[in-house]
Amino acid sequence: MTPAEFRRHGRAVIDRIADYMEEVERYPVMSPSAPGAIRDMLPAHPPETGEEFDRILADVDRIVVPGLTHWQSPNFFAYFPANASGPSILGDLLSSGFGVQGMLWSTSPACTEVETHVMDWMVGMLGLPETWLSSGPGGGVIQDTASSSTLCALLAARERATGFKTNAEGLDGRLTAYCSTQAHSSVEKAVRIAGLGTKKLKHIDVDDTFAMRADDLSRRIDQDRAAGLEPVFACATVGTTSSNAMDPLREIGEVCRERGVWLHVDAAMSGTAALCPEFRHLQDGLEHADSYCVNPHKWMFTNFDCDCFFVADRSALIRTLSILPEYLKNQATESGAVIDYRDWHIPLGRRFRALKLWFVIRHYGVEGLRYHVRRHVELAQGFAGWVEEHEDFELAAPAPLNLVCFRHLGGDERNRAIMDRVNGSGEMFLTHTKLHGRVALRLSVGQTWTEEEHVRGAWEKIVKAAR
């Protein structure tokens, strides 16, 4: 494809996406596609000779779009937000178009330096501890997902606790980790991967708001240590996936600090709320954390993937993950004057992800981002109010921000039936969880185009389905 052809076809793709933005509300939110239906439309073998681009693009409409679940629909209330925006998509496009590889500073200095700079911006924007700035002992890096950040945090914790010997010596079966019963499944996945074994992951009790009980954490850590185990890692959550519970960071942080346990804070979705000073109390105590992550690809208008991972002490992370083979040696690295982000995560290669985040921040401005976050919270709070006022429904958990967990009083089957009915209509999409052993419906507000009419419409459909 020549540059001239790229110009022509590129315009067609841009137009197709603009059309999609305009039309997305009209699609069934959850794809009605049956298993195998999309594959049935694809030819068994790839073409021997090239096809016209127009034909490929037509197949996107014919085959792909009907098989999408429309996360960008204003009626998408499922799971978590994954909101995207024009500036993000175009920043990502430039990243693809330049085709750079940012594994080392020297393989594209701009890829590293824009990232470092934007991560420093994020520290200020979210009111994170200033020691996490690149000018301090800490620093930030963009990863793909919060799962990867949790794993990297656990690895650094494992190494720090063992004098950086486990990388060479392997595990000795004494290391333990902690998270609440409500923590994301990625903590368990990380504990498996890092070789501790899930039997060494202790699930700490939660209180009535589904927040981790710091007293139970301290008791379990002390008990394990007394039993000859080595507590190394705890993960607290700002906004759990299941119900948006807020773990008490200050109390947990003090427990961890006193005991030399690495504290990782997973604020994947709700961390974005800290753009607004009035929500920063939810992260009070963050200065005790050793690492932290927030995903702009969830609630900050930045398309997947973009997870911002910060550490309080970058040397522990780098010492854990750094390997320098001969074929990657270069003068800039040896000078010590640059950051090589390959030493900050699992993969070696890396995209220029900072470009899209830089575009988003500049396009919206910090005040613009705050406006949308506040609006989403306000819409969710309105929904929570309607739930509370209705005699057949109740809130299933506190709703501190943009996620509302609620249930019909008619029991689990009734709630599942409501969910299946509204999702099956194609007019909206929400998902469920279990809280205190009972089904709860989750309504997550945070898509770019979601307005009051959509949230109100969702409530009306739910009430109607319940009848």
Next chain:
Amino acid sequence: MTPAEFRRHGRAVIDRIADYMEEVERYPVMSPSAPGAIRDMLPAHPPETGEEFDRILADVDRIVVPGLTHWQSPNFFAYFPANASGPSILGDLLSSGFGVQGMLWSTSPACTEVETHVMDWMVGMLGLPETWLSSGPGGGVIQDTASSSTLCALLAARERATGFKTNAEGLDGRLTAYCSTQAHSSVEKAVRIAGLGTKKLKHIDVDDTFAMRADDLSRRIDQDRAAGLEPVFACATVGTTSSNAMDPLREIGEVCRERGVWLHVDAAMSGTAALCPEFRHLQDGLEHADSYCVNPHKWMFTNFDCDCFFVADRSALIRTLSILPEYLKNQATESGAVIDYRDWHIPLGRRFRALKLWFVIRHYGVEGLRYHVRRHVELAQGFAGWVEEHEDFELAAPAPLNLVCFRHLGGDERNRAIMDRVNGSGEMFLTHTKLHGRVALRLSVGQTWTEEEHVRGAWEKIVKAAR
């Protein structure tokens, strides 16, 4: 940004990339940027209010482009190819534009089914074992990088060897892994992460072509087992990063199969050569492999990131990585009729990466891809011939495909000086390695726009710099 604004700004970005494609040859290949120079151009604080998109785009030209190392330049011969193409960039753009999240089949069926289908296509295109098709016991998934694939392979090996108990019980310090002295650093990184400890990673001797010696592998495995250790994993390479050495897969495979050791084959760069039947002898014996990866983001015209990871037995991989919390349960998953790719890798969330690969295969056609691969090999072989004919230079390793390792006979310092001279000119970019303890220069041919004139020009510059 409204859809209408997106249409307008999107066209400007498309035009900017088309211009870049036309101009890229004119830029200094390796960025001349000094450490910190890019950050110095960026404001200390993010804007409070949003900025005009035109201004953001202008800053890309002013700040970002001068800080890029131009991997897409036809004069880029460093590291490995990272070739991109118009159809790939546009497929990736649609992935961003649709903003889907493919963690589960049900979160966007097309994201999963197109991926499964294209991965099946790859089996045929590359002559991989048919048991790796999704209709067999195996299967393929797109990951970010070969590093992540190696880690996933090691984890599945670890679990299979321990009756899938290590995930729960943790490591016991007896597991060992094997790779050649020339294997990629990601093997060592994976061994660290998975908790085996690098002391348990045995580096196997290589022969004069830098290929792993299967006899040394079998000896080391047997020796370790006799010593009470548990050999679980070996990584062989089709085309090492350092010198493009080809490990003898059939012999290694037989050693591993007889001893119940999981064999992972890393064909990240050179696997693409198998598009051409005449190069498939390099992967002879692949049917003995338990897992395999090839990176279309290196040599198959697909922009980063796109690593194709295959396993011979998908159940081992899924059993290793699967966790199903309540909030992700859904009817499709419970029916067992669908693939949920989140269980095939470390992250939970995932991009619709298959779209760009699908676009590339359809745009070029298999014959078109073969044409370009053959052309790159031919150009590299031509270069190798010039090296051999020149009295002051020699080949430093066999050059079976598109990477030529060579050196000036004047010693290490002379070679480093040649490299610094040609790279410093901005007219081309190559990198180095060490082979038999001596510096060798690496010329890697594989960028989309590289033609004979560029390779010839590179040789002339090298010869001139040597004088």
